[in-house]
Amino acid sequence: MLEIVTNAHEYAARWLGVGKVASYIPSLANVEPNQLAVAITDKEGITYSAGDDDNLFTMQSVAKVLLLATALREVGFETVFRHVGMESTGDPFNSIIRLETMEIHKPQNPMINAGAIAVTSCIRGKSAQKRFEFLLEYARELLGNPQLTLDEDTFISEMKSGDRNRALGYMLRSTGVICSNVEQDLEVYFKACSILANCKEISFLGAVLAYGGVSPRTGKQLIDPTHVKYICAIMSTCGLYDASGEFALRVGIPAKSGVGGGILGVVPGKMGIGVFSPALDVHGNSVCGINAMEYLSNKLSLSVFSSVN
């Protein structure tokens, strides 16, 4: 297993130099682009990794999976999906159009920004701080790191430059999809996006999802198995922004990417995958990360659409 991880890293490294790091906030723009790390966590909870596997990055949109898992646990399937849909959209991740055009104004799915904000509004608590702490505690279990924390600089920058998400939030409230305090929702949302992790922790989260919500290390049921199925289905159809369809064809693994350069992959019944490389393609997905995942998918026949199982 270590060999295949090492080979995937080597293969993906060919794309180092391609793509650009996210530039909308300084803490992302200043990241060293030539980082690359690949990790797999298997049935026994053993993690194999290669490259810059201790390097931390902000989870960004990968945290949408955490937000969804937390909201599902707290308020359940019915309530969550009263605030957000299950369908993918051909629109960019930050699009506001359908919040106006759809007869039912709820955002299309939990993986676009508007949907993640609606999901965030389901995570309740006395203050934004309490709500985030609740999420963080759960995230620490799910990523297998009790020290997990956020990058304060990133959070502050996101809050400052978050006008588009602010517009999404107020639009949601204007149509009654959410009735919470938008600024507080954004605080929780941006804090979640600012959580720091390395690729090994991401692969551990993938393994929890791959094994029906059970921690492969402790055997503890961390996520309801039905929720796991839902989360994987949504990652599969909407996880890589408006390149989710192409990724399904080329790779065929339920996954979620973030503009921090991380990609979380879930191979049901088999393994969790975490890759990290901050240079992004035009869709906002890690260039090396996608190639590493494609390599693993092909070498190990991991596509859920493949007949070899």
Place this chain on the structure above:
Amino acid sequence: MLEIVTNAHEYAARWLGVGKVASYIPSLANVEPNQLAVAITDKEGITYSAGDDDNLFTMQSVAKVLLLATALREVGFETVFRHVGMESTGDPFNSIIRLETMEIHKPQNPMINAGAIAVTSCIRGKSAQKRFEFLLEYARELLGNPQLTLDEDTFISEMKSGDRNRALGYMLRSTGVICSNVEQDLEVYFKACSILANCKEISFLGAVLAYGGVSPRTGKQLIDPTHVKYICAIMSTCGLYDASGEFALRVGIPAKSGVGGGILGVVPGKMGIGVFSPALDVHGNSVCGINAMEYLSNKLSLSVFSSVN
């Protein structure tokens, strides 16, 4: 296996009476709504079926899978996807909007009407008749029925009432996505939609896709295995119109539905599924059909997103 198929039929029959048959052409509007049939074809090519399993129905949008398979075989992956995208869309199946709004005007995917018409334009030949015969011959192999034919009445009605598809076709030609004869493309497309099949034949097509393109009866490679993976991925993200996401959550099986009431299901490595019941929900999917597939998915753990494999 016969027992589970029978149980699925029995379970799904509870929804008989719910939904409405398609009404836009007489040959669909006059169909008896209370038909229901379920079939599975397994690794050995044995088909188990229950209910109205000999009843014929027009394939309608299920034929989009045939069109895609035929085009991929004839002109290959590169050419097909120069005419059509791979991403799902939040829009209705017959939407024309994105043909104008997208910078690249090609339709989003091969499962929406505009995409299927673009795919059809890749199936070449001296005349519409020749082009359709080419497709029909292949379809006979894929569905395992050398007598497969079309319903002439349905075809004629579709041609007469096909103004929306005509608009899509001319829109595609106006932006250079296709440069073929639109009326001929529509003839091939509507003829493909008018092909008559029963649920056992649909399940056989599913089995061919489930086993990497190999006929489980003859062992003959009918579809390139790479194309199979692509077709299944596209069915998974776009196969049930704008309810594809919900179906992925509830059922998790790559599938394609048609307004004739049929649904094709593919469980990679495991089986092909064909269900038929003409009463449709608001999205245009068979009400009983979806419930039959959900039953099978839950009882046999067929979801590709499930950890139990």
Place this chain on the structure above:
Amino acid sequence: MLEIVTNAHEYAARWLGVGKVASYIPSLANVEPNQLAVAITDKEGITYSAGDDDNLFTMQSVAKVLLLATALREVGFETVFRHVGMESTGDPFNSIIRLETMEIHKPQNPMINAGAIAVTSCIRGKSAQKRFEFLLEYARELLGNPQLTLDEDTFISEMKSGDRNRALGYMLRSTGVICSNVEQDLEVYFKACSILANCKEISFLGAVLAYGGVSPRTGKQLIDPTHVKYICAIMSTCGLYDASGEFALRVGIPAKSGVGGGILGVVPGKMGIGVFSPALDVHGNSVCGINAMEYLSNKLSLSVFSSVN
């Protein structure tokens, strides 16, 4: 002249009982719907009025004319139209779609909410309070009432329920169309909308615009004549929400309506018109108000598209 005003009132009164008052905030929802007032101010500055001509109402969108006039005076044509376009749109007044879809993200025109907010951002000052006072002072001149003030209740309600406008504001800032403080812009905007006036004052504003920006009472040049031409042109193409075209056909007078029930009319070279009746049609325009203006237009051949001049 008094006779024609009285007749217009009598004619328009036939529509009392038709339409509904705006209901999104209490101070509008609780308004007595059966009020009706008509006023004309002529070349000499004499105002003829009939009906509830002393009744006050909040200017609402009629204030968009004040905002535009103030911004043009303060920063000039070039700067204002760097923030906002000149074209009408087929969209509802509060639509957010084009702020995303247009290549140039500036709002289409100053008469839709997004455009009025962008215009407001051009009215500068140390605080929202100062900025509004600046506008109010000018408004007092333009409406010929040194006591002009706002309705505090309406302002507070608008701020509370203003999430859609908040979304528009943050959307504008996220694309760099504005770089001001959104909450302050909204304060100025909502205060302007909450200004109380009666129909006679509105007709006086109309007269100022009808006579090239010169007060017909004092002879003072209040608005630059070029700005007057621009304001009237914009009112003509975008003044009655998405019924501006129909109003141009039926009435042909540059006008601006508000959901408070007021309509400002400008007949270039001839007169200013102010009408008020709070029951609105589906487009948000005063039912009796439109009929009063149509009566005046027909009786006095006021349409700018009429050959009789």
Place this chain on the structure above:
Amino acid sequence: MLEIVTNAHEYAARWLGVGKVASYIPSLANVEPNQLAVAITDKEGITYSAGDDDNLFTMQSVAKVLLLATALREVGFETVFRHVGMESTGDPFNSIIRLETMEIHKPQNPMINAGAIAVTSCIRGKSAQKRFEFLLEYARELLGNPQLTLDEDTFISEMKSGDRNRALGYMLRSTGVICSNVEQDLEVYFKACSILANCKEISFLGAVLAYGGVSPRTGKQLIDPTHVKYICAIMSTCGLYDASGEFALRVGIPAKSGVGGGILGVVPGKMGIGVFSPALDVHGNSVCGINAMEYLSNKLSLSVFSSVN
């Protein structure tokens, strides 16, 4: 008057060399770009002209005014506006989007392509040929030239390259807005667009509209005065594609442009204007033509929004 026309020509000539001729069909692409002509027809029916005033050009979208006048005469206001709206749109002239998004699917106004096709469907007759002859006969009266004819080459090219309009036509029929034969409607529409005229004839049409529908030469009532008011209002809000608003500000004259380089102007009660110069700006309007009209508007205070009358 001749002097002002000559001066307008001289002024507008400064923009010769700016802009590009339409290139989508050979008969437009091959036109000499440096042509320029200006004409005015006054109350007495006397036409003053300067420049290339005998040069013929195809009317293109200017013919939408003829189509509307003919349809109004044949089937009346109610019927025409059951097929088409009165509101301007922020969309390009050939946009198909709103035909899908609007609840009522009729095109927004008679000056966009979809609207003009819907208007054309109201001009009835046994064959496309008869329907066009009917229009042509009327056009000969309205332009004051009994020899008026069409350019066969342009017509044939338009039919060949007319897929976008074909898409619009079939879209209209698919939603029941029209129920006529689309190919025939397109034949009438493209023939109307191919009518050849010079700027003097265009200015005569303008004069007929300026004087309430009465020919200033014969005194004959050619267009119903109510229809004239409607036509002018529609020209004012939608006549210059998506630059209609800017034209209202700068020029303020009801006008209709065509990609052949012609612009028809109507100054109610005062004069008709015809200008011609084939190089177009990005919106499809004649560059020199707009400048000539702006010159005339400023020098003679022709803006309908100007207080000097």
